[in-house]
């Protein structure tokens with residue numbers, strides 16, 4: 001069984017709960033779609049888990065901003081990435097691990113990106129909101145997914161699956177899907193450390209053969225919020241964890 005994680009954002013409490021559940025499920029490989037750090041208060045311990053345990057760990061826009069110093073972040077994100085750089089850069093091993101991150105990975109018929117196939121670091125895969133957008137998504141999947149069947153994406157912090165048969169949003173009554181044979185799909189796994197679909201629980205996915213499961217788990221977000229405040233990061237970064245935005 002493979003676990004696909006994204007957007008951990010230096011949230012140790014959320015990652016701990018996810019790793020514990022994955023170990024209980026018998027996960028053998030961890031694939032991370034980027035944004036291990038940024039926003040959150042525990043970049044060092046989270047980066048150590050990522051560098052030590054994950055088979056794939058992609059370059060997200062926050063990793064890119066940290067190592068290059070170039071970004072168009074809002075002031076909260078910019079302050080957090082500057083603070084994060086101060087934590088990580090003194091550790092030469094971790095710093096060079098972050099610098100070496102790749103922007104995409106391929107595994108059989110699976111493509112992994114942080115953003116989208118158009119721009120693997122920065123672009124957002126948006127959930128279709130009306131029939132025109134749904135058709136545009138189907139056209140994209142048919143036209144652009146020629147060399148692979150499934151693209152795992154992060155960055156939007158929202159779990160859903162867009163296929164050539166339509167879009168599916170997981171919910172507590174339905175979290176498991178069989179990946180449709182002969183169809184193409186974008187699988188957005190949501191965010192481990194900063195969910196934005198108004199559900200505060202940590203989000204990730206597992207893949208066991210053709211069976212894809214979207215998971216949501218409670219974690220001790222109050223502790224993470226306290227750590228954000230203690231680190232002097234912006235109050236909004238603490239508040240949004242409590243609202244799932």
Ligand SMILES: [Fe+2]
Pocket residue numbers: 007035060155157
């Ligand atoms: Fe992110």
